[in-house]
Amino acid sequence: MVTGRKYRAKAMGKESREMFITWSAAQMLTYNALVQEREYFLCFYQKFGGRLPPIDQKYAHLFNLKDEEFAWMSPLPAQVFRNGAVLHKKAWSNCFTGVTRKPRCKKISGAPRSLWLTRELFSVRQVSKRWYELSVGTKTIKGGKFLFKAHRPFTAPASIHLTGIASELFISFSCEEETEHYPETLEEKLARLSQYDQEELRGISLGIDRGVVIPFQLSDGRRFDYSQTQRDRLKAYERRKKHYQRMMARRIKGSSNWKKAKAKLHQCYRYSSCVRKDFAHQTSHVVVSDKTVEIIGMEDLKIKSMTSSPEAKASEDGKFLPNGAKAKAGLNRAILEKAWGLTENFIKYKSRRAGKLLIKVPAPYTSQTCSRCSCQAKNSRKSQALFRCANCGFSQNADRNAAENIRFCAVELLRAGGIKPKEVRKTMRLRRKRACAEA
Template structure:
């Protein structure tokens, strides 16, 4: 079967190349906004992909500053915009909107893989070519199907230049042919996601990590955030940001990007190990967006414990539970496994040995002691929840039959106790 994956690598750009890439990124954003205005102002009967293409071609002739964007990248902007509307019409996303200068990420598409001219220079560095920028160096961290290794089924089909807070990156679109995965023969597991224990497995083990930022980096981030607030208060209403405030914004963004990069690295390594070890992985079907809503309330009905809830929301967001499940789903499917989503109700309050939900069983945040007189089961609270999730996942699979190892399940039949 054909597998399409993205591979992200860091670019090393000369100052002139970085300036050219930023010019193209600004032009691509402005072109998106122009197409959006043109599309929304026209009557529905006059909207078409061909008409938009003609307008873009004419605009590149009339507006010289749009000429810095390569023609193929301009066509990619149009295709991306049209796909955004298609996703909206089919109910997969919201309608596309205006892209603000400071609220959007700069990106430039290179649709044709043959234009990249990828060459590996040594163990750590590779070289690629981008239109109107030239040859660029990038970090070689994964073998790419280029040169003699490339064919119709294994190739780099395109790329996108993306600017993050800590510099420019290239995201390659890699197509490979892999054999159909055999059914995974490993054991099953249930995973409870939390804050104190990021991932608690039903077998009694945990997957933990250190703080994403070191102690020194955390202190520096707090110091920069205080400086940001002081400089924002000193700014007059309607006045532009000073260079010092802009530099503070950039420094904060770089530290947060460092934390995110470390978090994604840990998640990739952890989910790969779990997908290789277990055949069926059960997780809770959490509504994370609802869980991280603010408790501020309204003027008439103000919320309670707003600061505590805000801290919990930040902790949940930092763990990125949804991204962990997304990684598990495609990695398990590649190895013949399956990820099963079950209802989260009472998974932390039910005893995994007897199946009873008794008041006061959750003695502390980390300790579960069943209050059923005939049971008395004791375990870590997160481990007990993982056992409940594992059993519910098994019930869901058996209730629906063979799932083929590639789909998620969101059904939870009646409970049956987990084997102690």
């Protein structure tokens, strides 16, 4: 089974880091040049008609390596430029199939760097039990060396991505992982679970409710939140962010001191991102590794719509009216800090690998319905934390009550046949009509 691996890497010496910066800049420059060339062809075609040239991997006509402007690129191996052209062609293929949007130019200076290396440009050697050395370069052109620590063995990859974010380096690749048995397909899983009755399905299911106060509440009583140390450090880094933003505002843009403050600001953002990612990985691992659970239910939340800014409202005289944007910004920040979407994505791919079924249920009224008598009433939610049923008097934590409702909804949706394998939609590229020339 093909799986992905990502490890933190360390450049061995200044030359290796400079090589990564130079090679990644050349590869991204090739990609950007092809994107700009394609945009020119599209604009010309939309205005004058005619025929679009095919998307190929030719790049030699874009820049002359003998010129002074591109002299720094002449010592580099040609495979680096070719890989940039291949990435451009893959981007357009994904765009035509509807996977991604139209390719755009990538920012090079002051942005995360990425370098794609194919098999002829690197070799991996095991140094010790868990440490490996990545040697980059060809027989005639020397590159650099990078060290990384792998917690489990892997097969030789066909290609490797080197990614640089601020002062950190990461190595990622795909490899074959040996498994005793492959996980069930969705069709096999649905056919097996359809033979269970309602009580058996409820016994192997788990509901997850997401909230701002408690990020993840499970139907069995477990809850997941940041530790006190993580919360204190996140607050401290928020104060540092504002401090470095004020420093950048008082300094001349582009100066050396301005760049130093910007680098420290990026470190603060990087720490917050790492804490959220670590929390999402740990939460998803505990949820999916539970051997008594085969069905995981989650609310189908539109997080992007929930965290969007409210539209501006203007009066008749042209002045803008208050629309609650400041209060909404605080709610958006609180939602994004809880890593709802990131944890959902991790649960999705980990449950697929573990052979478990993830069901997304409709979110409305899950917090207003009683998990005992199924009575739905607004006045049952006396407070944010307590649920007391207006019909039967059942009292429970509001988030846990909602998690149990999500679990029941997931089981009912499965028994009703509402879970179907995703159909692969074939896309067809329509050819635009040729513009008619006026006489």
